[in-house]
Amino acid sequence: MNVVEPGSALVAAPGLQDPNFRRTVVLIIDHGALGTLGVVLNRPSDVAVRDVLPMWGPHATVPRALYVGGPLHQRAALCVAALPAGVDAERTEGMIKVRGPLALVDLDADPDLMAPHLRGLRVFAGYAGWVQGQLVCEINRGDWLVVPALPDDVLAGPDTDLWGRILRRQGMPLALLATYPADPVLN
Numbered sequence: 001m002n003v004v005e006p007g008s009a010l011v012a013a014p015g016l017q018d019p020n021f022r023r024t025v026v027l028i029i030d031h032g033a034l035g036t037l038g039v040v041l042n043r044p045s046d047v048a049v050r051d052v053l054p055m056w057g058p059h060a061t062v063p064r065a066l067y068v069g070g071p072l073h074q075r076a077a078l079c080v081a082a083l084p085a086g087v088d089a090e091r092t093e094g095m096i097k098v099r100g101p102l103a104l105v106d107l108d109a110d111p112d113l114m115a116p117h118l119r120g121l122r123v124f125a126g127y128a129g130w131v132q133g134q135l136v137c138e139i140n141r142g143d144w145l146v147v148p149a150l151p152d153d154v155l156a157g158p159d160t161d162l163w164g165r166i167l168r169r170q171g172m173p174l175a176l177l178a179t180y181p182a183d184p185v186l187n
Helices: 111-117 134-141 151-155 162-168 174-179
Strands: 008-012 025-032 035-040 044-048 065-068 072-082 095-099 102-105 120-131 144-148
Touching (some): 025 072, 035 065, 134 144, 162 174
Antiparallel strands (some): 008 025, 008 144, 025 035, 072 102, 072 120, 095 102
16 A cells, blocks of 8 residues: 555554554554654553543443553543444534544544444544654655554454554465564564
8 A cells, every 4th residue: 555644554564663663553644744643553551531531431442441642742632433334524513534434533522412423432642743754764664564444443452463453454465464473582
């Protein structure tokens, strides 16, 4: 795929050792002239959403944990939702369309009014960001694989090996990377 756009996923290459991104999957939320913004999908925290945003807690997808969206601005919260068929984020107040059935949800909106329009949601503390040209350099260096994201990737549970699952569904030869050991020394 190699084209970065909202709704695509960055899958960390097996050799990427940066502790902020090792074996992560980043959903791209925005990509434009000023840079790129995304959230790490597979880093749940030990903090419950209800402890930070009490009214949103019951609506968060199980395990209802706050996810670490990335190393930047970890006091900022972003909400990404998967929408059911028939709901259009562009026509629903309190939502910004990412791509297809994925949307950002305004956390200042009334969660009880938003909930019927959502199939599931995750709340992220912080985000990942790249200035213009930075992400392209990292992709060209081999740090990231760019692949299509699915709505269920956003809602995957903490026990899911999301990194491996996304790689396996890419077919050969990328699927082979899913077998790369977390610690190559133990191979």
